[in-house]
Amino acid sequence: MILSCRDIHKSFGGIRAIDGCTFTVEKKRITAIIGPNGSGKTTMFNVISKLIKPDSGTIDFNGRDVTGLKDYELARLGISRTFQDVKLFQNLTIREHLQIAMSDSNEKLLSSIIKGKNRDSQNIQEVMDLVGLDKTFDTYATDLSYGQRKLLDLAIAIAKPHSLLMLDEPVAGVNPRLRSSIKEILRELNSRGESILLIEHDMNFVMDLVDHIFVMDAGRVIAEGAPQEIQNNPCVLEAYLGGSEEESECWK
Amino acid sequence: MIFSAYQTHIFILIFIYIILVVSLNLALGYTGLLNLGHVAFFGIGAYTSALLALEGLTYIAAMIAAGLFASVFGYLLVIATDRLRGDYLAMATLGFSFVVYSLLLNLRDVTRGAMGIPGIPKPTILDFTIRTNDQYLIFVLLVCAISVFIMYRIVNSPFGKLLEATRDNAVCLRVLGKNTLSLKYKAMMISAFFAGISGSLYAHYITFIDPTSFYISELILVLTIVIVGGLGSIKGSIVATALIIYIPEVLRMLDLPSSVLGPARQAIYAVILITILMIRPKGLFGKVDLE
Numbered sequence: 248m249i250l251s252c253r254d255i256h257k258s259f260g261g262i263r264a265i266d267g268c269t270f271t272v273e274k275k276r277i278t279a280i281i282g283p284n285g286s287g288k289t290t291m292f293n294v295i296s297k298l299i300k301p302d303s304g305t306i307d308f309n310g311r312d313v314t315g316l317k318d319y320e321l322a323r324l325g326i327s328r329t330f331q332d333v334k335l336f337q338n339l340t341i342r343e344h345l346q347i348a349m350s351d352s353n354e355k356l357l358s359s360i361i362k363g364k365n366r367d368s369q370n371i372q373e374v375m376d377l378v379g380l381d382k383t384f385d386t387y388a389t390d391l392s393y394g395q396r397k398l399l400d401l402a403i404a405i406a407k408p409h410s411l412l413m414l415d416e417p418v419a420g421v422n423p424r425l426r427s428s429i430k431e432i433l434r435e436l437n438s439r440g441e442s443i444l445l446i447e448h449d450m451n452f453v454m455d456l457v458d459h460i461f462v463m464d465a466g467r468v469i470a471e472g473a474p475q476e477i478q479n480n481p482c483v484l485e486a487y488l489g490g491s492e493e494e495s496e497c498w499k
Numbered sequence: 500m501i502f503s504a505y506q507t508h509i510f511i512l513i514f515i516y517i518i519l520v521v522s523l524n525l526a527l528g529y530t531g532l533l534n535l536g537h538v539a540f541f542g543i544g545a546y547t548s549a550l551l552a553l554e555g556l557t558y559i560a561a562m563i564a565a566g567l568f569a570s571v572f573g574y575l576l577v578i579a580t581d582r583l584r585g586d587y588l589a590m591a592t593l594g595f596s597f598v599v600y601s602l603l604l605n606l607r608d609v610t611r612g613a614m615g616i617p618g619i620p621k622p623t624i625l626d627f628t629i630r631t632n633d634q635y636l637i638f639v640l641l642v643c644a645i646s647v648f649i650m651y652r653i654v655n656s657p658f659g660k661l662l663e664a665t666r667d668n669a670v671c672l673r674v675l676g677k678n679t680l681s682l683k684y685k686a687m688m689i690s691a692f693f694a695g696i697s698g699s700l701y702a703h704y705i706t707f708i709d710p711t712s713f714y715i716s717e718l719i720l721v722l723t724i725v726i727v728g729g730l731g732s733i734k735g736s737i738v739a740t741a742l743i744i745y746i747p748e749v750l751r752m753l754d755l756p757s758s759v760l761g762p763a764r765q766a767i768y769a770v771i772l773i774t775i776l777m778i779r780p781k782g783l784f785g786k787v788d789l790e
Contacts, residue, residue: 296674322676336667338731338787343660348675350657356685359658360649407675 248310249274249411249442255294255304257466264290265301266466272411277433277443279453281477282463283487288446289331291463292415296328297321309410327409331416331446333400335388341399342384345371348406370406378402378432394425401429405436412436414445418452430456454478462486507632513744514636514643515700520724520736521650522693528730528787529654530686531666533585535718536576536592539599540569540691542713544698546603546610549619549708558622562699569695572599573687581680596718603710615709622703639700646693651733653689662686663731666787716765723768727775729785738783743771
């Protein structure tokens with residue numbers, strides 16, 4: 248087990264975004280969280296990466312209780328994530344993005360001034376080759392297309408030292424060719440022993456790629472299992488196609 | 500003597516302002532901290548250095564103390580405004596400028612209030628007292644070169660790239676394991692330090708300071724220079740300082756009465772700023788958009 252969330256609650260005013268969410272992510276597996284829009288998947292990602300403080304519940308990462316940590320402290324322990332809307336540093340180059348990702352702490356001011364620019368091109372080239380981003384290192388993030396930005400975002404998450412990779416909709420808005428190449432990248436990472444947790448709406452992508460699925464609806468996990476089990480689960484069909492909470496067995 | 504006494508005076512002011520402007524650009528342009536309290540650091544530096552030198556401290560020690568004391572205020576300002584962003588941060592830091600101005604005006608036992616501090620000694624370095632303006636020009640050029648070189652190294656180092664990343668997307672930087680609050684502290688303290696140094700150079704050059712030297716009009720001038728030169732460009736700040744300090748001096752040749760000269764100078768700053776914002780919104784050499 249690499250990540251365990253127990254009974255997480257989070258409300259925004261009167262809206263219960265997360266309502267007793269509990270799940271466990273195993274090491275060296277690709278795990279997906281799926282669910283209809285507004286089911287709390289991204290909120291849960293933000294809670295795990297400490298961008299949002301939960302009202303209650305505990306989170307263990309690599310056997311350690313990380314509930315009280317700050318976002319950057321948790322990131323240093325080895326969680327790397329991407330965002331649904333690609334977040335980059337618009338005035339920095341590809342090289343600078345990856346250099347920032349690869350160093351695992353704040354740069355020391357004095358040594359940074361004395362040493363000056365840092366040029367570890369070999370590691371950068373490896374990550375660029377892995378994600379298949381064919382641009383010069385000195386290209387600015389603003390000069391990249393959406394698909395290339397998505398790949399750079401993925402490259403940053405991979406380059407950052409981590410033991411769990413969390414990807415929020417890695418193939419949202421990308422063309423089919425790029426989608427299959429991202430699938431191959433994730434397979435390759437998994438074959439190297441990486442643990443991956445992702446959110447995705449594209450069912451073909453999820454069913455073909457992942458080992459285990461959690462289905463969320465209304466802020467809690469309503470089903471879990473292997474892709475084949477989930478495809479035939481009545482609760483999942485109900486969550487996606489509609490049904491009454493009171494009558495449903497899934498909510499008991 | 501290479502330059503006329505008047506030109507020497509203008510060059511000294513330009514070099515003092517280059518330190519002040521580049522240090523503001525470090526916080527505003529490179530780190531994205533919309534700090535309107537910068538002129539307060541300039542004032543704190545000037546008063547600290549002047550008062551310590553009058554108490555008998557050597558000039559270099561007084562100048563470094565001026566930088567450090569301004570840095571402490573930079574740290575306090577970040578603590579006080581940690582949760583504010585954008586316009587709210589601008590308002591709070593502008594408030595800080597007014598608070599410091601008020602303190603300089605009203606802490607009469609220390610600052611002599613509106614009467615100001617006269618007779619600030621010219622710097623003495625290793626038994627050599629800088630007496631003429633030509634000597635002061637060389638000294639100020641040296642301090643300016645060292646200060647700008649250090650700030651240039653900072654912004655081009657991996658640490659400097661973290662400052663830029665903080666400006667572009669602090670959330671993204673935090674999930675990469677970087678403590679953005681600590682980066683903001685450091686950026687503001689470095690920025691305040693050099694503003695304090697420039698304040699010290701100013702005080703010991705003019706030899707008289709009063710609170711009006713550090714009022715909002717100074718802030719507008721410095722901010723105008725940063726924007727005209729371009730956010731996130733040291734080269735832009737240097738060129739714009741030279742231009743904006745020098746251009747209004749042409750007015751003197753027109754032999755205008757002093758009651759017209761002041762407002763005309765402000766009008767020229769306004770025209771330059773508006774023209775630049777219309778033609779080149781990123782400034783002469785800037786790479787960051789004004790938000």
